[in-house]
Amino acid sequence: MLRIENLYKEFGNIKAVNNISFEVKRGQVFGLLGPNGAGKSTAISMISTLIEPTKGDIFFEGKSILKDSKPIRQRLGVVPQDIALYPTLTGYENLSFWGSVNGLKGQELKNRILEVSDIIGLNGRLNDRVDKYSGGMKRRLNIGAALLHKPELLIMDEPTVGIDPQSRNHILDTVLELNKQGMTIIYTSHYMEEVEYLCNELCIMDEGNIIASGTQQELVDLVKEKTQINLKLDKNDEEVINHLMEIKGVYEAKINENVINLFGSSTDVLLADIIAKVTENGWMIETIDVKKPNLESVFLHLTGKALRD
Incomplete structure (x- = not known):
C-alpha cells in the first residue's frame, strides 16, 4: 500500500531523517518506535505531504505522492502529536468543522459525527466546549476528527502522550478495533509496550536512522x-x-x-x-x-x- 524509498530530510546541517526505507502493507498496524527526536514525526510529516523530502520518494498504491499528492490526501487520516482542535468550540462543532474540511455535509456529516463520537467514546460530551475536556478527552476528539471521512490509511503520531491510563487503554483498543474493521494504521510511539500491544511489523528509529525492522519476533530474536x-x-x-x-x-x-x-x-x-x-x-x-x-x-x-x- 505504501512504500518509502531512501528518504532523507535535512534542516540545515541536521539530518532529521537519514536514508530510511520501509513498506506498509494493507491491513497492518505498522509501528515506528523510537525516542523523542528520533525522526518519527518528520517521517510521517513527509508521508502526510506536509513537508517535502530532501531526497528519496514515497509511493502510495505504486504511484509517487511527490508527483501527485491528491490520491493519498483523499484517503488519508492524520492524528497529529499536537492537539489540533478549537478550544472555545464544542466537541460537536470541532467535528463538524473538520468533517466539512474533508468534504462532508448535511445529513451525511451529522450521521458520521454520531458514528465517530461513539467510536471515541465521547457521545455524552459532544456539546461541551473543548477547553472543558480532560487531556484524554481532547486526544480522543483529535482522533475522531481524523476518522470522519473514513480514511483507508490512518497515521497516528504519539496519540497517547500525557494522558491518564484509562484514556490510553481506550485509544489502544480503538486502534485495534479500527484495524479489525480494515483500516491500515501507521503508529508512532516512544512507548515500547504500546507498539508491542498493537503492531504487526515495525521499524525502530534513532537519530534519523532505521536501526532495525521486522516483526516483533524477528526483532526480539x-x-x-x-x-x-x-x-x-x-x-x-x-x-x-x-x-x-x-x-x-x-x-x-x-x-x-x-x-x-x-x-x-x-x-x-x-x-x-x-x-x-x-x-x-x-x-x-x-x-x-x-x-x-x-x-x-x-x-x-x-x-x-x-x-x-
Missing part, C-alpha cells in the same frame, strides 16, 4: 541470548555457579547480592534444565524470576542506551 533468569537458592557459591554453567544454553552466571543471575536463550528449556539441576543437587529454590527480551532490549543492544533516554 536479535537478542534472544539476552534472556535473564534471577534465581535465589538456599545456597549460592562458586560450586553452584559451576554446576549451573554446565547447563546447555547458559552462557553466563554470576552472584549479585545473594541472587544468582543467569543469562542464556530459549527460556522454557533453560527453566526446565535449571529446575532439574537444582533438584539433582538437593538445593531449594526460594525465588525465581524470568526476564524475557523485548523491544527495549533490542534498542539497548543496538544503541547502548535506553529507549526513553
Whole structure:
C-alpha cells in the first residue's frame, strides 16, 4: 500500500531523517518506535505531504505522492502529536468543522459525527466546549476528527502522550478495533509496550536512522541470548555457579547480592534444565524470576542506551 524509498530530510546541517526505507502493507498496524527526536514525526510529516523530502520518494498504491499528492490526501487520516482542535468550540462543532474540511455535509456529516463520537467514546460530551475536556478527552476528539471521512490509511503520531491510563487503554483498543474493521494504521510511539500491544511489523528509529525492522519476533530474536533468569537458592557459591554453567544454553552466571543471575536463550528449556539441576543437587529454590527480551532490549543492544533516554 505504501512504500518509502531512501528518504532523507535535512534542516540545515541536521539530518532529521537519514536514508530510511520501509513498506506498509494493507491491513497492518505498522509501528515506528523510537525516542523523542528520533525522526518519527518528520517521517510521517513527509508521508502526510506536509513537508517535502530532501531526497528519496514515497509511493502510495505504486504511484509517487511527490508527483501527485491528491490520491493519498483523499484517503488519508492524520492524528497529529499536537492537539489540533478549537478550544472555545464544542466537541460537536470541532467535528463538524473538520468533517466539512474533508468534504462532508448535511445529513451525511451529522450521521458520521454520531458514528465517530461513539467510536471515541465521547457521545455524552459532544456539546461541551473543548477547553472543558480532560487531556484524554481532547486526544480522543483529535482522533475522531481524523476518522470522519473514513480514511483507508490512518497515521497516528504519539496519540497517547500525557494522558491518564484509562484514556490510553481506550485509544489502544480503538486502534485495534479500527484495524479489525480494515483500516491500515501507521503508529508512532516512544512507548515500547504500546507498539508491542498493537503492531504487526515495525521499524525502530534513532537519530534519523532505521536501526532495525521486522516483526516483533524477528526483532526480539536479535537478542534472544539476552534472556535473564534471577534465581535465589538456599545456597549460592562458586560450586553452584559451576554446576549451573554446565547447563546447555547458559552462557553466563554470576552472584549479585545473594541472587544468582543467569543469562542464556530459549527460556522454557533453560527453566526446565535449571529446575532439574537444582533438584539433582538437593538445593531449594526460594525465588525465581524470568526476564524475557523485548523491544527495549533490542534498542539497548543496538544503541547502548535506553529507549526513553
